[in-house]
Amino acid sequence: MEKDEKHFSGGKRYRNKDITVYWKPSTCIHASYCYRELIEVFDPSRRPWVDMEGSTTEKIIEVVNLCPTDALTWKYNDEALNEDVRADQYNHVKFRRPELIGSINDTVEETPVSVKVMIDGPVVIKGDFDFINGTTRKEVRDGMISICRCGVSDHQPFCDGRHRKIGFTG
Amino acid sequence: MDENKNKKPQAVVEIIEFGPLKISGNFTLKDIKRDKEESPGEIWLCRCGKSNNKPYCDESHKK
Numbered sequence: 001m002e003k004d005e006k007h008f009s010g011g012k013r014y015r016n017k018d019i020t021v022y023w024k025p026s027t028c029i030h031a032s033y034c035y036r037e038l039i040e041v042f043d044p045s046r047r048p049w050v051d052m053e054g055s056t057t058e059k060i061i062e063v064v065n066l067c068p069t070d071a072l073t074w075k076y077n078d079e080a081l082n083e084d085v086r087a088d089q090y091n092h093v094k095f096r097r098p099e100l101i102g103s104i105n106d107t108v109e110e111t112p113v114s115v116k117v118m119i120d121g122p123v124v125i126k127g128d129f130d131f132i133n134g135t136t137r138k139e140v141r142d143g144m145i146s147i148c149r150c151g152v153s154d155h156q157p158f159c160d161g162r163h164r165k166i167g168f169t170g
Numbered sequence: 171m172d173e174n175k176n177k178k179p180q181a182v183v184e185i186i187e188f189g190p191l192k193i194s195g196n197f198t199l200k201d202i203k204r205d206k207e208e209s210p211g212e213i214w215l216c217r218c219g220k221s222n223n224k225p226y227c228d229e230s231h232k233k
Contacts, residue, residue, distance in 0.1 A: 110178075110180065110196070111180065112180055112181075112196045112197050112198050112209065113180045113181040113183075113193075113195065113196065113197035113198075114197070114198060114200070115193055115197050115198065115199045115200065115213075116200045116202065117199070117200065117201040117202060117203070117204075117215070117225040118202060119202050119203040120203070123191065123215055123225065125183055125193070125197075127180060127181070127197070128177045128178065128179055128180050128181075129179050129180060129181040129182060129183050129195070129197075130179045130181075130182045130183070131183045131184075132182065132183070132184040132185065133184075133185045134185070134187065139179065140179075140183075141177045142177070145183070147185075147191055147215075147217065148217060149215070149216060149217060149219060149224075149225065150219040151217060151218040151219035151220070152219070157185045157191070157217065168219060170203075170216070170219065170221070170224040170225070
């Protein structure tokens with residue numbers, strides 16, 4: 001069953017090893033080409049309704065190109081290949097949804113930042129975030145910081161472990 | 171290639187001077203002690219240790 005269903009702005013995206021298919025429900029006019037031609041991949045009665053392992057990459061591209069709107073669009077996962085795509089690939093994002101070009105890395109990396117409030121300890125923040133401390137703004141990418149919650153750290157705003165000495169609870 | 175260049179910040183973490191820790195954006199908050207998990211969009215967490223509504227700020231730091 002389809003494992004790689006992710007949200008992106010305006011809809012969902014589905015990937016196999018070669019391509020990413022974007023689904024934008026707001027523009028679907030239910031022309032039904034997708035499931036009439038390839039029910040193994042596009043099955044509206046199934047959740048998720050797109051199974052990228054249901055057929056070959058070539059066949060999926062062929063059927064996505066039949067979609068008369070930009071409800072279904074596609075692109076190669078290898079950005080270099082996208083540059084050479086020509087206009088006969090009707091529903092390639094280059095022609096239908098240029099805003100999605102080059103965004104594959106962004107969509108893959110849109111993991112929420114993890115904020116963990118530790119038991120009687122600091123708050124640990126992990127991921128991709130901007131950190132503003134006084135007048136400095138630091139771009140933290142795939143990083144981690146530990147912020148004092150007890151108020152007595154000598155290394156403010158960061159935790160230095162003093163919460164344990166003072167018996168902080170909270 | 172530095173792949174981190176393509177990464178956009180998902181959230182903004184801000185130390186409010188003499189105040190709480192403000193977090194906004196795409197994040198999940200896990201409070202282990204109180205066994206709560208949520209994605210609130212925006213929060214202010216206590217940094218002074220005095221809040222009566224931990225982990226949130228209740229402005230006790232002003233007292």
